[in-house]
Amino acid sequence: MARAQTIDVFEVKGVAVDVTDETAAAARDKALAIGEGLAFRHLLERLTQRADHEHLPDLPGREIAAYVRDFSIELEKRSAVRYLASLSYRFKPAEVRRLLTDFGLWFAETPSKPVLVLPVYQIAGTLLLWDEPNPWRDAWNQASARDGLVPLVHPIGDLSDIAVIGAEQALDGDAQRLAAIARRYEAGDVLVVHGTRGMDARGERAKLDVVATRYGTAINEQSLVKSFAAGPGDDVDALLRRAASTLVQDIEDNWKRDNILRLGDLGVLVVAVPISGLSHWLKIRKRLDGVAVIRRVDLVLMSLDEVRVNLHHFGSPDQLVLALEQADLLLSWKGDEAILELLGPAGDDRS
Numbered sequence: 482m483a484r485a486q487t488i489d490v491f492e493v494k495g496v497a498v499d500v501t502d503e504t505a506a507a508a509r510d511k512a513l514a515i516g517e518g519l520a521f522r523h524l525l526e527r528l529t530q531r532a533d534h535e536h537l538p539d540l541p542g543r544e545i546a547a548y549v550r551d552f553s554i555e556l557e558k559r560s561a562v563r564y565l566a567s568l569s570y571r572f573k574p575a576e577v578r579r580l581l582t583d584f585g586l587w588f589a590e591t592p593s594k595p596v597l598v599l600p601v602y603q604i605a606g607t608l609l610l611w612d613e614p615n616p617w618r619d620a621w622n623q624a625s626a627r628d629g630l631v632p633l634v635h636p637i638g639d640l641s642d643i644a645v646i647g648a649e650q651a652l653d654g655d656a657q658r659l660a661a662i663a664r665r666y667e668a669g670d671v672l673v674v675h676g677t678r679g680m681d682a683r684g685e686r687a688k689l690d691v692v693a694t695r696y697g698t699a700i701n702e703q704s705l706v707k708s709f710a711a712g713p714g715d716d717v718d719a720l721l722r723r724a725a726s727t728l729v730q731d732i733e734d735n736w737k738r739d740n741i742l743r744l745g746d747l748g749v750l751v752v753a754v755p756i757s758g759l760s761h762w763l764k765i766r767k768r769l770d771g772v773a774v775i776r777r778v779d780l781v782l783m784s785l786d787e788v789r790v791n792l793h794h795f796g797s798p799d800q801l802v803l804a805l806e807q808a809d810l811l812l813s814w815k816g817d818e819a820i821l822e823l824l825g826p827a828g829d830d831r832s
Contacts, residue, residue, distance in 0.1 A: 490527070490590045490773065491550075491577065493520040494569040494628070501563045508564035514542045517552070520570040521545045527629055528581065528588040530734050538584050548576050578742075589737040590773040591804045593631040594669025596695065596732075597662060600725075601648045603677040610648035611638045616721055617676045624725035629733045630740075634666050641665070659696050669807070670697025674728065678717070686711045689724050695732070705731055740803065742774060742795050750801070751781075752812070752819045754788040762788050765823050768808040774801055790821075 496516045502508035525537045550571045557566040574590075581588045602609040602617035609615045618638075625633040636642050645665065646658040651673045659671045674693040681688050693705040709724040711717070756762045762783075769778050769792075779791040794801050805812050809824040 490592055491574050492569065492571045493523050496520045496568040498568060499565045503562065505559045505561060505564055508562060512564045512566060516568040517545055517549060517570060518542060521548065524572055528590055529586055530737050531730055533586050536586065538580060548572050587741045589630060589740040589742055591740040591807060593736055594807050595632045595634045595667065596670045596672050597634045597636060597666050597668035598625065599651045599671060599673045601651055601673065601675045603675065608648040610651060611643050616718055620721035620725040623722060624729050631733050631736045634668050636666060654696060670695050681710055687717050687720055689720055691724060691728065693728055740800060746796055748794055750792045750794065750819055752790050752792050752821045754790060754821045756786060756788055768810055772804050772808050774804045
């Protein structure tokens with residue numbers, strides 16, 4: 482079953498290089514430098530909004546190296562003058578944050594839980610979701626192959642999926658059925674993208690009107706309404722692919738907007754954590770370590786059934802709640818007391 486993989490925000494994988502030079506050693510050195518630059522640019526674009534990409538720092542290779550923690554090489558091939566490989570780089574979070582802050586760029590680094598995409602295609606009054614062909618669904622399968630902060634998952638469309646939810650129920654926002662299909666794919670949210678195909682006012686070119694609604698844990702229920710017209714020489718498939726690709730970028734930008742990390746906006750929250758034992762607390766502690774907006778966790782008190790901590794965090798309380806939810810941690814209030822709990826059973830082995 483298709484599920485998105487959890488990403489390490491500061492790791493860029495699968496950078497393909499293919500370089501020819503006078504010797505294999507020279508080609509390798511050049512390839513590593515090129516790969517490092519490509520990976521660094523990809524990382525900065527992952528963290529920032531599309532409108533800021535033209536303002537990203539363009540550093541020379543010798544300066545980029547200072548931000549690299551380590552790298553690995555896979556699928557390496559070489560000849561006397563050629564070098565091919567797939568490279569992965571891990572970057573230093575604190576240094577990258579400082580660079581973006583120095584350039585006055587806002588950024589986000591909280592990854593979303595996987596989002597399940599349900600593309601409903603409407604043409605001549607007919608609604609298609611699981612039917613074949615569904616060119617709108619095909620367009621989303623192609624457009625979503627990226628490793629941004631919002632990992633997208635595509636359902637396989639088997640009989641079990643068909644039994645859970647249909648096109649009309651998806652468009653109606655049937656909460657019970659949306660939750661059921663999300664559980665099947667271990668997704669946090671569901672994105673229903675309703676694409677209606679028609680013709681422009683002059684009846685000359687195809688157009689696509691889209692309403693995309695994300696259901697789940699977003700700070701605000703997020704809906705996008707957009708129209709796309711075929712360009713000169715575009716066929717319908719090209720129109721659908723362009724629309725899907727644009728919407729993927731919009732979804733990323735909306736998530737980043739809600740999770741902008743302002744390093745100067747610091748807060749401290751006193752939190753009570755009910756626990757059933759030491760292993761329960763260690764699971765929670767491990768998840769806290771992966772929450773981007775949390776700067777530090779200070780242990781204040783620990784007993785057999787409760788831990789009290791000070792959470793030093795960036796951003797607003799809403800951002801903290803949302804970031805914790807992505808790590809399967811629930812922050813709630815009982816009166817004036819903040820309570821942090823592990824979502825799911827304490828014995829759950831997910832990390």
